[in-house]
Amino acid sequence: LPQRLASLAAAAQEETWQSRQQLQAQQQEVARLQEELSRVRQDGERWASALQRAQREALEREATRGAEQARQQELIRDMKKRLLELLREKDALWQKTEGIDTPMPSPVPRDPGLCARCHKDFRLLSRRYSCRWALGAMGVALAQCRGGSALTACSLSRLCQGRVCHTCSVDMGKHGRCCLICYQQRQPQAT
Numbered sequence: 001l002p003q004r005l006a007s008l009a010a011a012a013q014e015e016t017w018q019s020r021q022q023l024q025a026q027q028q029e030v031a032r033l034q035e036e037l038s039r040v041r042q043d044g045e046r047w048a049s050a051l052q053r054a055q056r057e058a059l060e061r062e063a064t065r066g067a068e069q070a071r072q073q074e075l076i077r078d079m080k081k082r083l084l085e086l087l088r089e090k091d092a093l094w095q096k097t098e099g100i101d102t103p104m105p106s107p108v109p110r111d112p113g114l115c116a117r118c119h120k121d122f123r124l125l126s127r128r129y130s131c132r133w134a135l136g137a138m139g140v141a142l143a144q145c146r147g148g149s150a151l152t153a154c155s156l157s158r159l160c161q162g163r164v165c166h167t168c169s170v171d172m173g174k175h176g177r178c179c180l181i182c183y184q185q186r187q188p189q190a191t
Contacts, residue, residue, distance in 0.1 A: 116162035
């Protein structure tokens with residue numbers, strides 16, 4: 001029996017020693033896991049604070065972007081209003097200038113025996129002259145050829161051809177004579 005008790009005591013001691021060894025190993029594992037847990041918590045807190053900071057910055061950027069977008073939309077609205085105002089002003093000015101035309105020579109009188117300007121009767125001593133000047137498409141005065149009805153340079157849309165007396169006409173040299181109205185229109189410094 002003592003041997004048996006001794007072997008049981010030795011087995012119990014061996015079990016106790018193994019249990020202590022396991023307990024120490026588990027305590028070391030627990031300490032290591034707690035250390036790792038505290039590191040993970042610190043990392044988690046750092047990441048959480050970084051996330052909050054990033055969210056705050058994103059919200060600030062979004063607010064700034066929203067304010068900038070609102071400012072740009074207001075600027076676009078103002079520019080559109082100004083453009084409409086300018087278009088209205090342009091239209092008003094255009095309508096005003098449409099009514100302004102350069103004075104054209106008086107139309108040819110119905111009675112070919114009268115001067116278009118002073119309405120003097122053409123007789124034996126008062127010669128009549130046909131106005132030989134016309135306004136070309138580019139605003140250049142062109143003369144009618146002396147011999148016929150062909151025009152130099154281009155076909156003209158407006159030809160006065162008014163019959164005027166010597167007093168109401170101006171000698172244009174080789175181009176013939178033109179009425180005072182055509183001459184004054186083409187020579188603004190003339191009186």
